[in-house]
Amino acid sequence: MVAVSRSFAGTLLRQYPPADILTIRLPLAILLALPLLAPMLLPSTRLLSLAITAAIFLIVANGLHIVFGYTGQLSLAHTTLWGVGAYTAALLAIHYGWPTAALIPAAGISAAIAAVAIGIPAFRTAGFSFAIITFAFAEILRTVAINWRDLTNGGAGLMLRTPPTSIGPIEFETIRHLDNFYYLTLAFAYLSLAGVFLIRQSRLGRTFIAIRENESLARSLGINVYLHKLIAFGLSGFFAGVAGVFLLYNNQKIEPGPLSPFSAFFTIQFLLMILIGGRFSMLGPTIGAVIAVFAPEVIRPLIGLTPLGDLSTARIQIIFGSTLVLTVLFAPNGVAGQAKERYGALAAALQKFRERQGGAAPPGAAAGG
Amino acid sequence: MVAVLTIEGLAKSFAGVRALDGVDVEVHEGEILGLVGPNGSGKTTLFNCVTGFVRPTAGTVLWKGRNITQLAPDQIARLGVVRTFQQKMVFPRATVRENVEMAWRGKRGGDTGQQFKSCDDLLDFLGLAHLKDRLATDIPFGSARNLGLGLALAANPRLLLLDEPAGGLNQDEGQELADLISKIKELGITVWVIEHDMPFIMSLCERIIVLHVGKRIAEGRPAEVANDPNVISVFLGEKFAKDSAT
Numbered sequence: 001m002v003a004v005s006r007s008f009a010g011t012l013l014r015q016y017p018p019a020d021i022l023t024i025r026l027p028l029a030i031l032l033a034l035p036l037l038a039p040m041l042l043p044s045t046r047l048l049s050l051a052i053t054a055a056i057f058l059i060v061a062n063g064l065h066i067v068f069g070y071t072g073q074l075s076l077a078h079t080t081l082w083g084v085g086a087y088t089a090a091l092l093a094i095h096y097g098w099p100t101a102a103l104i105p106a107a108g109i110s111a112a113i114a115a116v117a118i119g120i121p122a123f124r125t126a127g128f129s130f131a132i133i134t135f136a137f138a139e140i141l142r143t144v145a146i147n148w149r150d151l152t153n154g155g156a157g158l159m160l161r162t163p164p165t166s167i168g169p170i171e172f173e174t175i176r177h178l179d180n181f182y183y184l185t186l187a188f189a190y191l192s193l194a195g196v197f198l199i200r201q202s203r204l205g206r207t208f209i210a211i212r213e214n215e216s217l218a219r220s221l222g223i224n225v226y227l228h229k230l231i232a233f234g235l236s237g238f239f240a241g242v243a244g245v246f247l248l249y250n251n252q253k254i255e256p257g258p259l260s261p262f263s264a265f266f267t268i269q270f271l272l273m274i275l276i277g278g279r280f281s282m283l284g285p286t287i288g289a290v291i292a293v294f295a296p297e298v299i300r301p302l303i304g305l306t307p308l309g310d311l312s313t314a315r316i317q318i319i320f321g322s323t324l325v326l327t328v329l330f331a332p333n334g335v336a337g338q339a340k341e342r343y344g345a346l347a348a349a350l351q352k353f354r355e356r357q358g359g360a361a362p363p364g365a366a367a368g369g
Numbered sequence: 370m371v372a373v374l375t376i377e378g379l380a381k382s383f384a385g386v387r388a389l390d391g392v393d394v395e396v397h398e399g400e401i402l403g404l405v406g407p408n409g410s411g412k413t414t415l416f417n418c419v420t421g422f423v424r425p426t427a428g429t430v431l432w433k434g435r436n437i438t439q440l441a442p443d444q445i446a447r448l449g450v451v452r453t454f455q456q457k458m459v460f461p462r463a464t465v466r467e468n469v470e471m472a473w474r475g476k477r478g479g480d481t482g483q484q485f486k487s488c489d490d491l492l493d494f495l496g497l498a499h500l501k502d503r504l505a506t507d508i509p510f511g512s513a514r515n516l517g518l519g520l521a522l523a524a525n526p527r528l529l530l531l532d533e534p535a536g537g538l539n540q541d542e543g544q545e546l547a548d549l550i551s552k553i554k555e556l557g558i559t560v561w562v563i564e565h566d567m568p569f570i571m572s573l574c575e576r577i578i579v580l581h582v583g584k585r586i587a588e589g590r591p592a593e594v595a596n597d598p599n600v601i602s603v604f605l606g607e608k609f610a611k612d613s614a615t
Contacts, residue, residue: 209460216422219422220422221471223443
């Protein structure tokens with residue numbers, strides 16, 4: 001964890017050489033470690049449940065980030081892959097009694113396979129055609145989930161009547177051991193973050209970004225664009241599938257209804273998270289997922305004080321939508337993009353101030369290459 | 370002279386308009402070959418057909434004896450035929466060094482390996498080392514042009530196709546670019562270059578091909594081509610047309 005957060009800061013440092021290392025490395029490490037204390041800090045089980053939801057969303061959003069943020073492909077089938085993971089886990093748990101430790105890779109792999117299967121025809125096209133085709137596949141899978149009753153139990157969905165099995169001596173039963181379940185989900189949220197970080201640092205990640213930035217140029221340099229899009233989509237599907245297991249455990253069921261991963265509502269929600277968090281930043285999806293889950297909690301009581309009175313969840317969406325419009329207009333690179341800009345400006349101002357005071361270290365010295 | 374690239378009877382029509390009309394070209398190993406012609410003569414289309422970005426209607430392209438006419442752009446690039454673009458020539462939201470890393474292809478087997486030891490070595494060669502941590506979108510136009518050239522070099526080419534590399538450069542920048550292209554040739558990389566700037570191409574190239582409405586109308590050393598009656602009529606004709614219009 002510490003090593004990873006240090007490298008996060010290291011990446012930021014290389015991009016924005018700061019006047020003082022402590023101004024970013026320490027706060028970032030604290031911020032990233034903060035969720036570890038959530039069970040102690042959060043006053044109610046309800047808020048801990050929300051933290052679990054945020055951790056699950058974060059895994060899904062980080063997966064979407066690989067194909068949408070890095071590779072630049074607008075996939076509208078991503079949450080469907082989340083659902084594929086949840087259904088896979090449900091079927092294996094209900095019919096074959098698979099344990100938690102086996103469900104996680106199985107769900108990840110099944111969603112990755114589904115992603116590649118969708119990607120093979122869909123990546124024959126690009127841009128909006130690609131988005132529409134992925135949307136069509138999402139609708140097909142939703143229809144299958146509703147109508148293949150023998151397998152999926154139709155619109156009623158699959159109920160999980162057993163709690164998550166323990167891994168070793170650690171219990172994850174979600175009523176008596178919610179803390180443990182939270183930590184398990186959080187561990188995978190951290191892993192997903194480490195995953196997008198490692199991908200970004202690798203040759204594979206650079207290739208994804210080359211495709212996003214200029215597809216023709218990438219091809220002219222010998223990059224197999226089609227193959228790398230498929231790899232990005234497969235990886236993003238794996239993340240979504242793993243998150244599907246936690247979704248299933250958290251809800252104790254999976255169904256293809258209007259508030260399930262199969263709904264267009266959720267798909268749009270995740271794209272918004274990345275746009276609000278920052279689609280060109282590694283931490284963008286994380287920030288977006290946390291905002292999406294906790295912002296309504298902050299906004300609702302505030303609105304309650306105004307003449308508007310109590311707002312339902314649906315009306316909170318109106319505020320969420322307005323936030324998106326404002327983000328696109330005033331902070332097109334999202335919260336993370338804004339923070340980087342502000343931080344860069346702050347570092348530059350600090351540097352100037354020190355130079356005026358005389359005897360300041362040169363700006364590159366602190367970064368150390 | 371060994372022909373590394375052989376183009377035979379290459380033709381391309383766009384909605385009935387013949388952009389290329391049976392073009393034959395041989396590119397010799399180790400030379401700098403020029404490709405000139407008035408606007409719309411099919412120069413870029415020819416490059417697009419060779420590098421797989423456009424499927425020719427007829428004709429064949431042979432690279433070292435292998436038929437590459439139906440291959441995809443990335444396959445052709447991996448065989449060592451790499452082109453540059455007139456516009457959108459870099460990856461904008463990445464640093465200069467990341468740009469080169471994205472394009473980098475390591476050593477190939479045998480004696481035809483990557484000419485540069487590392488990405489930093491290549492950035493030094495291009496004179497871009499001082500800009501390596503800047504975003505590609507933030508660097509001056511001349512530097513972006515050099516970076517575009519650098520991306521193609523990072524992809525480990527044996528034949529480099531340059532599409533109007535001197536366009537938009539001033540006299541001094543043009544001279545620097547010509548020097549850079551000569552150095553690339555000295556590395557053992559064959560160069561084929563499209564250019565409008567006649568003094569630039571006359572001084573740089575050993576051989577020039579002239580294209581006019583999709584047909585090759587002349588080929589030879591710069592002095593020969595400059596005195597070719599067909600070439601004079603095409604270029605002077607264009608000039609006279611312009612003069613009488615103003």
